[in-house]
Amino acid sequence: MRYKAVRGNKWDIRFLLLAQHVASWSKDESTQAGAVIVDNQRRVMSLGYNGFPRGVIDGKDRYSNREVKYRFIVHAEANAILQSKVTVEGCSLYVWPMPPCSGCAKSIIQSGIKTVIVPRCDIPERWKDDMDIANTMFSEAGVEVSYHALKGSGFLRQRQTLHDIAIK
Numbered sequence: 116m117r118y119k120a121v122r123g124n125k126w127d128i129r130f131l132l133l134a135q136h137v138a139s140w141s142k143d144e145s146t147q148a149g150a151v152i153v154d155n156q157r158r159v160m161s162l163g164y165n166g167f168p169r170g171v172i173d174g175k176d177r178y179s180n181r182e183v184k185y186r187f188i189v190h191a192e193a194n195a196i197l198q199s200k201v202t203v204e205g206c207s208l209y210v211w212p213m214p215p216c217s218g219c220a221k222s223i224i225q226s227g228i229k230t231v232i233v234p235r236c237d238i239p240e241r242w243k244d245d246m247d248i249a250n251t252m253f254s255e256a257g258v259e260v261s262y263h264a265l266k267g268s269g270f271l272r273q274r275q276t277l278h279d280i281a282i283k
């Protein structure tokens with residue numbers, strides 16, 4: 116995967132922290148993901164976390180079986196796009212803790228979001244191929260993906276906090 120480290124920006128860190136907070140609302144114990152959509156005036160347009168569609172029973176039994184869960188769950192990025200009451204054309208999307216999957220990449224591109232900001236992190240092996248496809252689509256569609264570099268040479272792992280992110 117190609118990483119593009121960006122200069123740390125106070126607002127980028129704030130919105131990533133907000134995405135981290137929103138992620139904590141998810142009932143998925145294996146991966147809590149959060150997404151924040153912001154317009155070019157830094158106004159928050161929408162929030163999303165990974166969860167089942169409205170009204171669908173989201174019991175532990177469905178979450179505990181990965182194959183079952185995948186069929187029910189709406190990812191944080193897709194939820195943020197779907198929940199928005201206004202167009203997200205030209206907006207930026209902050210995602211915690213991992214970059215978007217290929218499914219979300221399609222929605223992100225089609226919604227007109229132009230920038231995706233994520234913390235640099237360890238990608239679980241099972242997601243690597245899929246996220247490569249997502250990156251290929253982002254690159255071809257002209258969506259910029261910015262990865263926040265960390266202090267030192269480490270990667271951000273899940274459940275670390277953004278205090279570890281460097282402001283260069």
Ligand SMILES: [Zn+2]
Pocket residue numbers: 190191192193215216217218219220
């Ligand atoms: Zn996704």
